[in-house]
Amino acid sequence: MSVTTHTPSPALPPPSRLMAGGPLGWVKANLLNGVFNSMITLLLAYLLVRYTISFVDWAFLNAIWQVPNDRFGRADTSSCRDIKGIGACWAVITEKHRFILFGTYPYEEHWRPAIVCVLFIALYIVSAMRRFWRKELVLVWAVTLTAIGLLMWGGVFGLSYVPQERWGGxxxxxxxxxxxxxxxxxxxxxxxxxxxxxxxxxxxxxxxxxxxxxxxxxxxxxxxxxxxxxxxxxxxxxxxxxxxxxxxxxxxxxxxxxxxxxxxxxxxxxxxxxxxxxxxxxxxxxxxxxxxxxxxxxxxxxxxxxxxxxxxxxxxxxxxxxxxxxxxxxxxxxxxxxxxxxxxxxxxxxxxxxxxxxxxxxxxxxxxxxxxxxxxx
Amino acid sequence: MNTMSSSGKRGFSVRRLVLGAMGAGLLALTAPAARAQAPAAAPAPAPAPAAGGGSNMIETIRNRGTLICGVSTGLAGFSAPDSQGRWSGFDVDYCRAVAIAIFGTDQNRVRFVATTPQARFTALQSGELDMLARNTTWTLSRDTSLGLDFPATSFYDGQGFMVKRSLGVTSARQLDGATICVQPGTTTEQNLSDWARSNRVTIRPVVIERQEDNVAAYIAGRCDAYTTDASGLAGVRSTQQNPNDHIILPEIISKEPLGPLVRHGDQRFADLVRWVHFGLLAAEEFGITAANVEQAATADQRPEVGRMLGRGGDLGQMLGVDNRWLVNVVKILGNYGEVFSRNLTPLGLQRGPNALWTTPGGLQYAPPFR
Incomplete structure (x- = not known):
């Protein structure tokens, strides 16, 4: 049996040079070291800024959020068509968001699928927390899923019955x-x-x-x-x-x-x-x-x-x-x-x-x- | 079966979920979980899709309280849900018309089921639907081998081509070597290849599933031309930024009689669907509109109008519905012309062959009501 002696290794430098010399120093060391790297950095920065600006222009500055109705009560989207490619027509979301989220579910009853979505998300959050990882969680799931079914189908507690083919979104x-x-x-x-x-x-x-x-x-x-x-x-x-x-x-x-x-x-x-x-x-x-x-x-x-x-x-x-x-x-x-x-x-x-x-x-x-x-x- | 009352909806579905998971082999187990609306008189083992002979569809629908009607998942003018999720369109109005004929003026007696091109026939064959109004072309093979019937042609259509005006093409024969956007799983694709072969035109089809994606591909220049039914082309063209940039070529390469379908087995229901269509036509022919139908029902002196609107004779009872069926239908939906102009005229569609036979070129003709 040989005796091993423990010799401490010399102290290593801090593992990361991330912030040595502050953010500027980091940029210098990582993005602008050498002509080639600098060129790539500048090119990418240019593209990033350019496309960000045009995206912001399209999505926010030139966007249309609402369109008027024509004389038949239908949405008049001509203003949106005029700015096609220049600005986003978020009016389509303003007009259609409830359809996208809830499909053909009866319009007056949309609060029901809305609650269902909230219940689902709450269920996910609760299940994600380790402190709730107990046997009772199964019960919580059973109760929540039952509530979800009741809300979607209805037919009890004064809720009108909604057949499955009308669910959506x-x-x-x-x-x-x-x-x-x-x-x-x-x-x-x-x-x-x-x-x-x-x-x-x-x-x-x-x-x-x-x-x-x-x-x-x-x-x-x-x-x-x-x-x-x-x-x-x-x-x-x-x-x-x-x-x-x-x-x-x-x-x-x-x-x-x-x-x-x-x-x-x-x-x-x-x-x-x-x-x-x-x-x-x-x-x-x-x-x-x-x-x-x-x-x-x-x-x-x-x-x-x-x-x-x-x-x-x-x-x-x-x-x-x-x-x-x-x-x-x-x-x-x-x-x-x-x-x-x-x-x-x-x-x-x-x-x-x-x-x-x-x-x-x-x-x-x-x-x-x-x-x-x-x-x- | 009373365990399936509404109070047990959740448990009921969980049971079905579990049962369903057990797979197709355990049919016997799933039987008690069947829909409550299963017709009591239906013969239990029905090996062929065409079975169900002798069952009374109208009675079944009346007992259930709703007509289940298959529509397209979305085709402008024919069937599409609006911003509030309510279905509207030409095909949708045919569903409503049949429901009104059966149930009277109560508007909420129809359930719309969105069906895809691939699943539509099975859904009807298997009894999931009572009828299908889904811009479906009447062909010999569909009429015979699928076990389905086309009671009427509600819309005469034909396949055409749309190209960009800048292409300089004026006839479909000039499309040799062109790429053409087309939807799969429909007669459209087959018509295109049939036409190309018989006219010795080489085309390269670009097959894209959804209509909007097809249009996007055509607009983006991925295809030189876009082909679908002329009604669809007119709809697409009218919504472009500049409709005049696109032309619809004069050649119509196919006949596409579109109409509602029912299952083989109950001719009386097929009769009803057929005469609902004829009723809409006759109403237009006699100038009866949503506005004047009530008045016509009591005061119009023409004998045929009297029979149609249930003042004399029992034509309605012969169809198995109330004698005032057509009054109710026209009062709510209008006549054929009104249905057409409400749904299809905004797309830029002309009546064309869908005009009444009294107009030159019109094909819509109703047999006499007597």
Whole structure:
């Protein structure tokens, strides 16, 4: 046994030269070092300023926020058409925002889908806080989702009944994404575990499910659900169109998430499994207390990646005539006087999608840092 | 079935969700979750889409309380939701007209279901819809092999081309080598290739799913020409910054009789849809409008008008509806001409072949009401 002596390494310089010499010094050191770099910096700065200015001009300074009605009570968009390309016609949003957000839901009842959206967001926020991660959260979800269903359908407590085909806009997107992922995630965990099972039947079933579903595009599944499936049902028996799409999305998301979860399971060192077994834990105890918490923690980035992807994939339901947020936005510009203002509408809808996706992405970054603290030493 | 009363809506849907997740194989399980409106008399196993023979659609619709009508997800002038989410348009008015004929003056007796070109026929075949009014072309194969019927032609259309005036093209035959924007999944695409082949014109189709995207591609110069039904072209042209920059070429390369569809199986419902159309035409022919229909119903001395409007005979009862059905329809929606000018004239569409037969070139003709 040799004796190791500890010699402290010499003190390193501060890791970052970020602020050495203040912001100016940083610019000098990083952006303007050498002729070539300086030229690129200047060129990019020029382009940035130029396009920012024209964007501000288009989006704010030259924009039209409201248009008058003509003598038939229809919007007169000629002023918007005159400034096309120079200024944005936000009047289309002013006029159509309620349609984009809530689709063909009865106009006087728009407060109901509005509350639904608020409930969804509140649900996300509550679920995101670690201090609420308790068993009661399941109850909160059940209650909130029931309330959402009651509000959307109505028919009780003096609310008028609104059939599903009149729902639309943001609530549809949130319903499809939330229910889709909430049901797909447990399914995915089961399938991922099943795929690593030693029981051949279960394993084969899970492999077939994942490979079958992953082998076809989501759009064809939606198509199957909406076009083929009803033909197999007896006449007069109709399963709701939204429900069929929802099931297709759950099955599809389940297959993808299962592979993500399986990646996490496989990345755990074998010692973890063996140690858990050595403790005498049953399969479910081992999985629930040792394996899954570590595995899921590892796969947060790809999980969120899939979540974000699916949030946006819900817009594919346009193929079966459901007015989700994007379809409602596209439909809003079909009226002749509003045709041609697609850019404004797409920018607005893009912003809504971005807010949701960016929030998910920021939250996952925070969660990842929080849960993996023990790795960063 | 009383568990499905409105108080249990949520639980009901969750159950359906779970059941649905169990997949198509467990049909037997999903059966109790069927819509409450399932016609009680409908024969349970219906292997072919054309089944349902003998079922009384009008009675089914009346019991349900609403007519379920499939419309386009959005086509200016024919069916589109307005800023408040209310459907309006030419096809939408046909749905409303049938609903009014069945239910009388109550306006909210129709549910509009937005359907895509690909899903529209299945939705009707499977019984999800009662009728489809979705600018659909009447063709032999659709009429026969799909198990559907076209009771009437509500709008005579034809496929045309629009090009930019600056291109200097005056005839479609000059489009040799041109790129042409076209929508997939419709007869439009097939007509285009049929026409190109028979006229030995080489064209390069650019297939884009949505009409607005097609138009955007055409405007941006991605395609030399845009082809769709002439009604659609007129609509697109009228909303351009400068409509005179675009011309619609004189060639009409196809016949596109558009009309409502119903499922095979109940001819009485098809009769009703057909005669609602004829009723709108006849009302225009006899000069009966939304404004004067009430007065005509009591005072007009012409015998045919009297029969039409339910003062003499029971033509309405023969159709299975109230004798005053046409009075109600015209009072709310107007006659064919009024429906046309409310929905399609703002797009810049002329009556053309859709004028009454009494006008030269007009094709719209109603058989006698007797």
């Amino acid at each position: 943001l609530p549809i997107t949130l319903i499809l994404a939330t229910f889709g992922l909430a049901f797909a995630f447990p399914l995915a965990i089961m399938v991922a575990l099943g795929r690593r099972s030693r029981l051949p039947a279960i394993k084969a079933l899970c492999v077939v499910y994942v490979e079958l579903i992953r082998g076809v595009p989501l759009i064809s599944l939606l198509f199957m659900a909406s076009v083929m499936f009803p033909l197999f049902l007896p006449e007069g028996l109709n399963i709701d169109k939204l429900l069929r799409a929802q099931v297709a999305i759950i099955l599809f998301a389940g297959a993808y998430l299962a592979e993500v979860v399986r990646a996490g399971l496989q990345s755990l060192p074998k010692g973890q499994y063996e140690a858990a077994e050595a403790l005498g834990l049953s399969y479910w105890q081992k999985t629930g207390f040792i394996i899954l918490p570590q595995a899921l923690r590892l796969v947060i980035p790809p999980l969120v990646n899939t979540f974000i992807g699916f949030f946006k994939d819900t817009s594919l339901v346009l193929i079966i005539g459901i007015f989700d947020l994007l379809t409602a936005a596209k439909t809003a510009i079909i009226e002749p006087q509003w045709q041609g203002f697609a850019v404004e509408v797409y920018v607005t809808v893009g912003l809504i999608y971005f807010i949701f996706c960016f929030a998910m992405s920021k939250y996952s970054a925070g969660l990842e840092a929080e849960l993996n603290k023990h790795r960063k030493r």
